[in-house]
Amino acid sequence: MTHPGWGSQWSGQAVPRPRTAQDPRSARRRPAGARPARRRRRGTRRRAVLLAVAGLLVLVVVAVAWLAWDAVRARSDLETARDAVARLQDQVVAGDVEGARATLPALREHAAAAHRRTTGPLWSVAGAVPWAGPNVRAVQAVTEAVDELAQHALPPLVEATALVDPAALRPVDGRVDVAPLADVASQVAAADVAVRATLDRLEQVDTGAVVAPVAEPVGALRDQLARVAADTGTAARAAALLPPMLGGDGPRQYLVLVQNNAEPRATGGISGAVLLLRAEDGRLEVVEQRSGNELTGLDDPDAELSLAEQDLFGPLLVTDMRDVNFTPDFPRSAQLARGLWARATGTQVDGVLSVDPVALALVLRATGPVTLADGSTLGADDAVGVLLNDVYLRFPEPARQDAYFADAASAVFSAVSSGQGEPAGVVDALAEAARRGRLLVWSADADLQAHLAGTVLAGELRGRAGDSPVVGLYLNDGTQAKLGYYLDVDAQVASTACVDGDAQRIALTATYRYAPPADVASLPPYVLGLDGVVPPGDFRTNVLLYLPEGAFLEDIMVDGRPVEVHAQAHDGLAVAALTWTFSPGQSFTLTANLVSGPEQSGEVLLRGTPTASGFDHVSSVSKCADRG
Template sequence: MTPAPSTPVLPHALRIAGVVFAAVLGGVLVLTVAAAAWIGVRGLAAYGHLSDAQTAAALARDSLTDPATAADTVAVIGEDTAQARELTTDPIWRAAEALPWVGPQLAAVSTMTVAVDDVAGQALTPLIEVAGTFDVDALRPQDGRLDLGPFTTIQDAAAASAEELVDATAAVTTIDRDPLLPPVRDAVGDLSALLTETRDGAGAVARATALLPAMLGADGPRTYLLLFQNNAEWRSLGGITGAVAAIHTDDGALSLSAQGSSSDFPRYDDAVLPLDDEVLGIYGTRPGRYIQNVTQVPDFAISGALAQEMWERETGETVDGVIAVDPVALSYLLEATGPVTLPTGDELTAENAVDLLLNEVYFRYEIPAEQDAFFAAAAAAVFQAVADGDGDPAALLSALTRAGDEHRLLLWSAHEEDQSLLADTTLAGGLPVTDDDTARFGVFLNDGTGSKMDYYVTAETTIGWDTCTVDDAGAAQGEATVSVTLTNTAPDAPLPDYITGGGGFGVPVGTARTVGYLYLPEGWELIDAEIDGDVGFGGGTHDGRRVLTFELDLGSGEQASVFVTARTPEPGARTVEAVSTPRIGETTEVVATCPRA
């Protein structure tokens, strides 16, 4: 659920529009006669208004902490952008848009100016109007209860802002760039990118204000199952499920109603819910038989439904949704709340949480039940700090946003309306989706050792176009290669059996076995696949995506790589991206864009 960018889109959009006017006036408009003079005069006047608006926008950015001042400034911005809009949409200007060569330039300028005015006057204004009644500090829980009023107050304004940004973005992104001069074409691209990012952020805010009241019990009590993923033993969406907890919400009040661990769940004889044939062909029944494996399939809608069913079988309680976090996400929260003290006397901090929870605990406790108790205590302490209102609310929102962007915070709702709002966000944890802008690969890694060796394994993912061409419409066609390089950095010194697996699953002590699932974008064709070592690939198809599976064993200090090349048969997205399993201290996304010739 990506937030709006920290730098407002308006100053950038105005600057881009100003550059467009300068380029058009300097290289195009002066070539016409009477109409050109009229258009030129109006263009210069519009440029002046846009420049004034840009200056005012900078002031608005600096005064956002003072809603009254910001509201006055935004009103001035709206007046200037409205004047620029009027100057570039009159009948003579519109008539000139039908001319060859110069017409598309003018039409593009007009479209962008209208979009900028819509952002200033209709997307920003409703948000500014409610800013005076919204206090970020009101998001701080008091006595374990969060006031839901601020969410409902901003709900309508957030929805209206998001809708306007969708329309403004669509208007700019659908401009035909083929006939445009380079400065105009580049300006369209820049503004399109800015508006797209801001549209997504505004949509996230709108979804949050629509979702959170119901999730927090505004319409009646709810219960959510929290899965604590352990990145020291990889699963596609993060790690095995270790500790679990039930979180109860009621009219904004939050409480921890139950806790447990993976050891409380049996090995089921068969999958607790039916799995479709494609999933069974790639993953077998393991995701549906073990709570530790519910995040093995890289689709959290499947994971959530499986975990819900397992919890109901063991407790008789049907939860309203499932949330997953990992220790890295907890470390982000601890940056906001500050250190917490555990029942053991340990101080859990943002700096030590990951190492303590994913490695040091196994040196301290040999009995798995004691390890699970330590995890549960850590999760409970961080939850209580958040529920008690410790830390700065803005910092907490930033921490949650960062965790969501890195796919370390996942959410599935059993309520269809809520799930539909989540579906297109990073929180949903769905399969990689290819759209007009980006073709997405998936690189999902799983432990095959039955141990916690992945604390010592690094996985470097790269992606790049090998060959590509961009057509006049801006669509790309070619071949791209994704590579994954695994390295076992474990020390030669003896490690506890619980970390190495002790050879209990047929893997030599000290060896890290990784099982990988590499997803191609929808519609892409496999060209080549290579892997180090005397091993090969398996595979299948999952929801329209070709999937390659592989298995690698690495001893201490060893390294191996996988290379997969695929081709898009039809012109499509210029950007390729690889989304991978969230790991310790490594990025979850890498991208490459096909350059224009």
């Protein structure tokens, strides 16, 4: 029978009859008390699953325990390797070749063990686990970095140290044997590349995504490796620069500008004396010396002033050897000095160096005192006072003053070139002078200058260094006198906030105190200034504040009151200029708030004019570092 609503497809089909216990076809014979097969199968599967889960848990526990045991042993190896790296660095710097060779095998063994213990399938799986993964990968990055450093970067550096014993670089009969240094230049360069590559890999580790017990060692290793990289970078540059600059591949001639900080200029002071230094096959010799007064009025047709230079410095920048460093950009000063020397003598030099009496005093501390032409001696403790002040009181004639200044500088160079004192001490003194902005070097050779670029020796005008904003605070005397000897500068810079785009809000404070003796007005005319620019005993200077790249100035005040400044843009950097005239005992305090350009999240650097009283480079930790 069909329903009208059923379709034909539903017809003709038998309705199946459900099986019941009474249905004889559904009956199955089974032993009394036996369980149904389906229940047995369910119980078997349950036991199998439980056993599998239990086995998996056992494997996980074993794996975690194994990883933990490997991690503990790897940490011990890393701590041993870390201590060995620090010890090896000290030994290399000190030239302790045998000590470094003894340290290296254990360092390599422990570094390799730490790396081996943190690799393999278990560590790969752990690295993929969401929470643990970043921590595991960070540990692996550290062990890989230390192993790479130990196996590939440090061995050639140790062998290079073995070939270049500091004692072997001591001048003998006025000559330095630069051949060993040239022989290891490629090894040192390779070590530097390996160290920096390792450091770059560590920089990729996101310490903000890992727990503190992992983040802290990673940060510590970065800091340590950065110090190693600084040493290898310096060594690589020295190995590339010194042989050719010392005339290893042919004679070279250099101008040496001896800056007189008593009359401030942006990079230090006027070039009171100029030496011509000849280098050939490692032998250094002062072949000529002139007073800065002799090298004036030398209009160089090849040197053109930019509009900013005309406005900030005036024409003397390109006509007077004493004023080529009105600009804080030493490569520009050096090129101008080279052109003026060629104009005066017809000789083209291969480079320009600059030193000041503070740098000479540092060197004298290593060489010991020197004897001058008049029979007097000059030592580390009295060099600054004698050269920047006493000489003007002892010798009224400017020509005699200039001759004394040049003789002192020549005597110090002769002491160095003759091997007087300990070579390591001389190298340390020169390095300290460079760090303080008191030793600057420029080469006319483009390849050599490329090695100098970006180092403390270069003295470039920069508004940023990597990700660090650079603030510049420079002085140029406006008195034509030698009263800058009595000027004391205390300057500080601070990062106060990190703002969008990794820029920084920066606060600058600089106090300038002019403290001459009570009888300053009775000092010789050459000290007070010959042109009567200011009343006798007063001191005038121009102050130039250079902002970081892309920065803007929020406010600037002097002694707590807003001031107007002369605004300019020099080589792409904003400049605020003002002029102060000091009476004896007077001080001025400059404060400024500014915001750096974007992507400048590194430490804040303050660069300025090195003064007789010792203003040196300073820095401030970035507030952006607080954000991890």
